[in-house]
Amino acid sequence: MQGILLAIVLVLLVIGAVVLTMSGALWLPTLASNWGAIDNMLVITLIVTGIAFVVLNLILAYIVFRYRARDGQKAAFFAENHRLERNLILVTALGIIVMLGPGLFVYSEFIHPPQNALVIEVLGQQWRWSFRYPGTDGKLGRTDPKLFAQNAVGIDITDPVAQDDVVVHGPLHLPLNRPIIIKLRSKDVLHSFYVPEFRAKMDAVPGMVTRLWFTPTKTGTFDLLCAELCGTAHFQMRSKVIVESPEEFERWLQAQPTVAQTIKK
Amino acid sequence: MPHAASHTTEEHHEPTGFWSRYIFSQDHKVIAIQYTITALVVGFVGLFLSWLMRLQLGFPGEFNFINPNNYLQFMTQHGMIMVVYLLTAILLGGFGNYLIPLMIGTRDMAFPFLNMLSYWIYLVSVILLLAAFFVPGGPTGAGWTLYPPQSVLPNASPGADWGIRLLILSLAVFVASGTMGGLNYVTTVLQLRTRGMTLMRMPLSVWGIFIASILALLAFPALFVGGVMLLLDSLFGTSFFIPVVNVLGQQLGREGGNPILFQHLFWYFGHPEVYIVILPAMGIVSDLLSTHARKPIFGYKAMVISIAAIAAIGFIVWAHHMFVSGMNPYFGFWFAIATVIIAIPSAVKTYNWLLTLWKGNLHLNTPMLFALGFVSTFIIGGLTGLFLGNVIADVPLHDTYFVTGHFHLVMGVSAIFGIFGGLYHWFPKAVGRMYSEALGKLHFWVTFVGSYLIFFPMFGEGFLGLPRRYFSFKGIESFSPIIHDLNVFITIVALAVGAAQLLFVFNLIWGAWKGRKAEANPWRATTLEWQTPTTPPPHGNWGAQLPVVHRWPYDYSLPDAPQDYIPQTTSQRS
16 A cells, blocks of 8 residues: 555656656746857756666655565575676766766856956945946946945046046846956955846855856846845845847947945045 | 674663763764754754745735834745755754664764764754844844855844844854764765675665755865855954945945855855755655555666756756846856756656555555655746746746745655654654554645645746735736735635644654554664664664675565565565
């Protein structure tokens, strides 16, 4: 009775998992960046682990059904089979290589941003995001965490390069189809830059600059969330990301006041 | 004293008073039960906290006493309680204490006094832990990972003053207790095995606990060191982990610390900690499967080697918890490779469990059902780990509900299934009475099906992008409405599964009080603990003569044998 029941539950588990996955109801949000390769990695991993999940659970279901104790049944005695063990290890290793190989390849891309990328600084603090764009000189001015005492973004106002920088407190405007390097800073505690549609994610750590890169490939508005617990209002630390055509982006950027105009020396 | 006349010199003198027998006892069996009861009680606190979290997630806004602050405090305490004060304590302090001396055939631990001290110090750590609910500001809400700066900077997170300090103190005391226990378990296994009990004749339960104890001795010091520095950062304004920061408009006079350093220290402990919990559970499950399937464990040697391999590799994978922490990105390559390599010994164990069951004669009683439940939840828990270990696949899923689902199934549910199975299995020996099989099965079914219904949908939530440690998802437009329905569903199941744990408590209490008298060896098992002269075993365990071991622990269903099991004490010829 217990054996039949357990076998049924395990089979239902497998069917439920497969149906749920195939239905697509619980799948990634529509991709809006260049990181299709990450999605592919998730699919490869899902296929390899999915096969293992289905096969192992069905074997377990078969075992509890077939070998449940019944009158006159005796267990067999065998305790080793080196060839079988070796083959199972080989199959497992193969499955792992299929996932790990391409995974490391994609990761290598992930940590090597392209040369021509637009560099934008994102600053996290409890509990909001700020964004800094380089001005016409294409360079971001110097910052120092000690300067947070002087201005909200810790920027060195005496640095000539900083003068034409643009600071906004949201939303984050991005041009379509141009690689973006996000340089992350934090003013206080850990935060994490996370836009589900972009797939990429990186922590902001006070005292250092971290970075990630992606290329927006879809226009529209997306939610920017904080993915690293940062205190009471962590769940409300949100902003919007607006991806627009390069022309619209340039027009928007030109219309913003520069650091020289907004921050007193 | 029935066998006073045959006392041998090595036998302990049996204490006679109530206090020395049941309270300040040095008997490993009493200490084991003390550990078990304490851990279960504190575990129920952890369970209750998870209910509060689920109420908020399922019915946001309905329960006004839950706010963003205490939500984080419930979450942090839930995590810490379950991982350290329940799972670690019950598996090493509870099962380790009960099983090691009985399974290797000795009268007690190598250092019985230290053993007693270990329990009482553990109790102090539990009291310190729970005391945090009653100090100004309440317990810390920085997450069980305690990441600085938010965990220690004033106003940066709830409980950032007294809450965090009490917790660190409690952890330091726990480490002291765990060290006393761990030294004892390792020494006892190495020094006090009875005649014939070679290392390769030890049951896998002992192997799991033995290796986990070594892990604990090597891993906990990292937590201790990290904790001490964190405490200094909190109490005296030092800057081990705090760089120049500006909290809520205030520039703090800190400089030169690195928050990521703490993460390395924490996970250097935190990852082996996962194996400290899961290796004993694996060992227990192996023994349960073999006994109740009436079949020898398949590939015993491979099982032992896998335990050791998982433990060894487990020390060089810690930064896979930190793939997007901002550490040097090149670390990702190494930690991904090492991490997925662990999948091989883990897979070997899973295959060998299935092959142990293959062509067996499965007695599907409560301990066996929980052991089978472990195998199933470990499969899904382990496989989902391959997403998170493979660095680039971790990036989108990191800090989402996918992670929550993964670690709950692989180290929460699996470990607790090993514990439930073990408690039912050894209950007749420890108490001398039987629990109710019907209630036990009901407990299993609700918990098994419920656990899947709670945690499986979380994988989907993670794919949808739902971040973990969120008080509420209101106002995030990109999340489809399905998430709300899922959260309601998960909450209802979680409440039911939580309530079903009362069946377990009732069953144990009723069984110990009114249960049918247990036979000495109700499962017809081979290992030494079932061959004691009386049940429960007396002080000193073995009466006059220590048992002598003649064979490995898995002689089930030997062809041509009169019974389907041969105890380890039976000589090869007979």
